[in-house]
Amino acid sequence: MGEANSLISPDNYWVLWAILIGWAAVAIILEQKYSWASKLSGAIIALLGALILSNTGVIPLESPVYDAVWTYVVPLAIPLLLFQSNIVKVWQESKRLLIIFLISTVGTIAGTIVAFFLLKTVIPQLHFIGAMLSASYTGGGVNFAAMATRFDVPQDTVSSTVVADNLLMVLYFFVLITIPTISFFRKRFGTPHIDEVESNGVNENAAKDYWKGKEIALKDIALAIGTAFVIVAISFSLAGFFSDLIPEDSNIFLTVLRGIIGDDYLMLTTLTLALVAIFPKYFENISGSQEFGTFFIYIFFVVIGVPASIPLIIQNAPLILVFAAIIVLINMLVSFSLGKLFKFNLEEIILASNANIGGPTTAAAMAISRGWTKLVGPILIIGTLGYIIGNYIGTSLGVWFTSLM
Template sequence: MEEVTSLIHPENYWVLWAILIGWAAIAIILEQKFSWASKLSGAIIALIGAMILSNTGVIPLESPVYDTVWSYVVPLAIPLLLFQSNIVKVWQESKRLLIIFLISTIGTVAGTIVAFFLLKDVIPNLNYIGAMLSGSYTGGGVNFAAMATRFDVDEGLVSSTVVADNLLMAVYFLVLITIPAIGFFKNKFGTPHIDEIEKNSDASENQASSYWGRKEISLRDIALAIGTAFAIVAVSFSLAGFFSELIPEDSNIFLTVLRGIIGDDYLMLTTLTLVLVAVFPKYFDSISGSQEFGTFFIYIFFVVIGVPASIPLIIQNAPLILVFAALIVFINMLISFSAGKLFKFNLEEIILASNANIGGPTTAAAMAISRGWTKLVGPILIIGTLGYIIGNYVGTALGVWFTSMM
């Protein structure tokens, strides 16, 4: 845990929970009450607020409370948000998202190579940084940790790279979530999901307020929604843990890939939820409020995303690493949007694919939820989670290559 320099101590759990949940609630209220906030989105309000609180020293950069959100709140949000998902439609959408996701992955690889050759003479140990960030910007934090362990990277270097990664991810998240509101992008790309929301929204009120109108919900709905979500997460994570231990980590390529698929918590969680919804559609259709619960949990997650983005730490420890990471992200974005335009992908698909690369499946799903692109939530969770498998291969290959040239 970091040296305590914040107004609120990292172990002052009740106050930190009050801030996280309270600010998430304020972001939602602002989004539904004011048109400017609706256009900006509650997700951005939640994230920026957290960045301000952490960078001004009000709340700590690290706390067990934040870890709890990642470990428990986010996994519960996923099944709640998939209770109304049609697996046939999910598969239809996943095929398109897989292609643009793989193109975006090529952008990460290209960006890492270009950035490495530009900066390898001015940043020490760039071979290790390149391995960690290329893995992370293909799959997510799981791959970052795997590459740090694989190359036995010094703890200080890992910490500096994590700080740069967190800040850049938060900034890029803001960029991506703002793009749909920019006329240039809406004119250049197809936007069927945005168009559907605007078509179904009441012109007299903002989109968020219209979409999240008051619904009937009973105590039974609350019990079934939360109880079922807990049960699915428990079974999914237990199954993933069982298969992960059953299949050795240093197996052949086939078993390694299989272990990565059925031994991954989030892929197992997404798959099991979609299967259960397909097998028992009437049960899940009868539950009201699951989307509202899941979305509120995701807004709490938005707040947590903004917390570690420490600008002072970047300036002090890792300004050049931030430049290196920014080059990777810029080239990923350039290739993703250029190829997306060439092959006629929708703006929403391109944004979510790039987000899944840079931030992982949870941030991509959170963005889809915040924008009301509900049909893409399940597909991007599935595709983004598969990035965890690809990320280890990308990071290892580039790390070994870069090390041979140092």
């Protein structure tokens, strides 16, 4: 994908790590120092910086360094961010989020069907693309990969669709994170979480106020990082064990069970919340876990902005981008119109749509960047459930679309 033409080679690990972590740090500093950056958010600054660096050929589009962020940094961030979660409150909030998430999923399905019938005569192998994107825009990249394997999609089609998917996800993330600052939406939807943040006197610089300094000892660092590593190791080992124990081609009940207890991130989220509920004092006494987890998430923001190659889109897949954009647009219209009809809060609608299109991690990251801390745990739980239903939606639509080609 053109990595050899970048100024920094994919195997120049130390320089790439320096850029990822360094730019994440710059995004946080700017967010906390300047009001314009706080309004834009450090998340967008991190994304845009990576987008510029990759599209100008400074850094490669692919590297083992980026894979390491997905493999190690993101899983560690999740338990760290959940150490202060109250399981009772999380469940109370999750029930509402589940409904709006399912409504948003209906938007994905409707968008995929409309886009398919509009473009099926002009985009080759659109039945495969529809299967991959409908699954991805319900759950996440895990579902995308599953559909690519399930339908044995040619590699060039997979690559073109991945590039279009990544670029659109970044653009939509930018749209969603900007919506709370637009008065049109603020006037028409309830915004209790935004109001709570603003009532604490953080109108001008939410990030600086929220992340004000706190006392932290070496013991806190040891407990936070050490506990996170242990939880991730146990969770992924358990998920792998159950995934191997239950065959893929089992009956529907066992397949659903395998998707629940055999999923790394669902097991990680569940185990973390269970441990926090069982040992609340232990986790409450760990200072700095939110800070560590959030910094890891900012590194993730930088990474997801890297693969969005605009030249590759123009060269290889402009119509695939249009196809994906139609799905996202209809998802947004369904989410916001029905969300308004059923009186959901603006924050809930935004995060539900984000969890559909970008997955639970990006949704949780957005909640963190905007200070909606009470929704971090719930959206992680609900978004992870999208991994389960995404494969069913992608497979169903893929089989149907194939019969129409």
